[in-house]
Amino acid sequence: MTTAAHRPATLEDVARLAGVSRSTASRVIAGTGFASPDARDRVATAAHRLGYVPNPAARALVSGAGVRLVVAVAGTSAAVLDDPYVHRVVGSAARVCTPAGVGVALHWLPLGEPTGLDQLARDRSVCGVVLVNTTEDLLDAIPRSLRGRVVSIGIGSPTVPSFDVDNTAGADAVLHHLYATGRRRIAMVTGPQWLPCSRRPVEAYRGLMRQAGLPERVLPGDFSAARGRAAAGEALRRWPDVDAIYAISDETALGVIAALSDEGVRVPSDVAVAGFDDIPLAAMTAPALTTASHPVGRIATAAATALLDGRPAAPVTLFPSVLVARASA
Amino acid sequence: MTTAAHRPATLEDVARLAGVSRSTASRVIAGTGFASPDARDRVATAAHRLGYVPNPAARALVSGAGVRLVVAVAGTSAAVLDDPYVHRVVGSAARVCTPAGVGVALHWLPLGEPTGLDQLARDRSVCGVVLVNTTEDLLDAIPRSLRGRVVSIGIGSPTVPSFDVDNTAGADAVLHHLYATGRRRIAMVTGPQWLPCSRRPVEAYRGLMRQAGLPERVLPGDFSAARGRAAAGEALRRWPDVDAIYAISDETALGVIAALSDEGVRVPSDVAVAGFDDIPLAAMTAPALTTASHPVGRIATAAATALLDGRPAAPVTLFPSVLVARASA
DNA sequence: CTGTTAGCGCCTTCAG
DNA sequence: CTGAAGGCGCTAACAG
Secondary structure: OOOOOOOOOOHHHHHHHHOOOHHHHHHHHHOOOOOOHHHHHHHHHHHHHHOOOOOHHHHHHHHOOOOEEEEEEEEOOHHHHHOHHHHHHHHHHHHHHHHHOOEEEEEEEEOOOOOHHHHHHHOOOEEEEEEEOOOHHHHHOOOHHHOOOEEEEOOOEOOEOEEEEOHHHHHHHHHHHHHHOOOOOEEEEOOOOOOHHHHHHHHHHHHHHHHHOOOOEEEOOOOOHHHHHHHHHHHHHHOOOOOEEEEOOHHHHHHHHHHHHHOOOOOOOOOEEEOOEOOHHHHOOOOOOEEEEOOHHHHHHHHHHHHHHOOOOOOEEEEOOOEEOOOOO | OOOOOOOOOOHHHHHHHHOOOHHHHHHHHHOOOOOOHHHHHHHHHHHHHHOOOOOHHHHHHHHOOOOEEEEEEEEOOHHHHHOHHHHHHHHHHHHHHHHHOOEEEEEEEEOOOOOHHHHHHHOOOEEEEEEEOOOHHHHHOOOHHHOOOEEEEOOOEOOEOEEEEOHHHHHHHHHHHHHHOOOOOEEEEOOOOOOHHHHHHHHHHHHHHHHHOOOOEEEOOOOOHHHHHHHHHHHHHHOOOOOEEEEOOHHHHHHHHHHHHHOOOOOOOOOEEEOOEOOHHHHOOOOOOEEEEOOHHHHHHHHHHHHHHOOOOOOEEEEOOOEEOOOOO
């Protein structure tokens, strides 16, 4: 801790100063194996005085561990990597990986050609892969050698633990809220068709509409605000009596509200609008957005932690999605 | 590319299959040094057939390079690491670092005790540090051994290249817009006091107000939407004639608008509101937010790229901040 | 132009 | 309980 040595101390330096062998120093610093209290103490002191910081790269090399955790995002174009959702996942992952000496990498998995995973499987610096926007095809394409080192934020499989929000329950809660507050002409803006986890809310919607004897009005979406704007216009045109629009993303919902306002339609008196995610700004818009929460940070943290821990995770970890009733619906 | 070998191929395997030495294989794969067209070809073929992927950790170990790029964020609490702005920086950095086999780590630098940097300096797995929320104290505390491996998103120093948005010009543009559209009682909500780059807009504001003979009305802020809500109330109470509120963050501006709406104050007819950043949602709120753009992604990309390239960057790289006039002001 | 020779910093059997 | 020895996968001088 004293001198800012120009050449950072190595384990060798610590061992020499402590008057022990590298092996012993290694044991006490890694906290593995035996060491006498005396040795333990001298090594600790030496390490402290030298300001010794272990080199994760060397450590990984010898133990075959890997120094990078890869966030692999499926999508139609590399632009998915700029998505705020993806950034939240990467940020949260980086935060938990840092203390372990692991860095985070960000990969794009082009939809329909899942060979990208093969390369990751052969990269010995990769300690694990977090799949985002997981599809069935993707799960099928996971190389055997990656087994046990892959988790999914979204759907999983017998060999790939899933960390996900309870989409169905979240959608149900919002839809019930809409119904309970008197809405009967409810339109829905979906997520991307190819994304499994955006199908569940649609099923929930169709089920409830059918059950209540209400018309089904589905508009395809892509989670974007721009799509929300367009979808609102379509909804108004096709179904002038619409009294609620449920979007599967807060961004989209805000786009819907913006378009509605432009058209002179009032929210929520004329048309109620609800979203999904509860992004930080959802509480700050006018009107404040009614939505279901989606703890992205906690999910990503759990997924990354499972990988770092190494031991097999539960097949499915579901995070609750709770209704947040605000002004927009 | 053929077999998904259970044990990933090493350079040794490639060399053997190609019938050359490890060194030669290394040269053609790393693209460094000489190699006959023949050797080059055979190694390439072998590597391809084996699906060889170099191990960045081993490579870094021997070349002394480092496998992690650290995003180090100064702040009063570790909660800064959850900031959307920070996540954007990390995401963008991860994207450019990935092809280089470098992972991204995320560190919190507690304000006022800059010893965190010492530890980073001694970690041989760190190839570079991107400072976020840089303060003068932080710049002073950078260990010599880190020189040339640190860049700053924010203020810099003779030894630390700065990548930043042109705050002054951005603030000027917004303020002039406010003035040009007839606003004369302009209040401002600042960023955190300790953050150097949030001081420049304040100076711009004071300068312009003084020059125009208008009253100075400054409210301390912290970039948060919650603070925006509170600040709007204060502004209304202290200066009932206020006709514009300029916040140094879009989140804060949206908080201001929300509070104003709650109070029955109309935006922009009663009070104009402007922000700073142009976050994606700024165009989707009602009213759409007038702001100045802040290309966080490009800035972070440039900063990370400079570190990866290794060669000294320009002392200051300024990104333009352009006025985006929408409905709120 | 190519192969040989040394390690990078660390962990992990093994004898002692 | 401890030290000696070997090697993780790769690159960087060197001689040939």
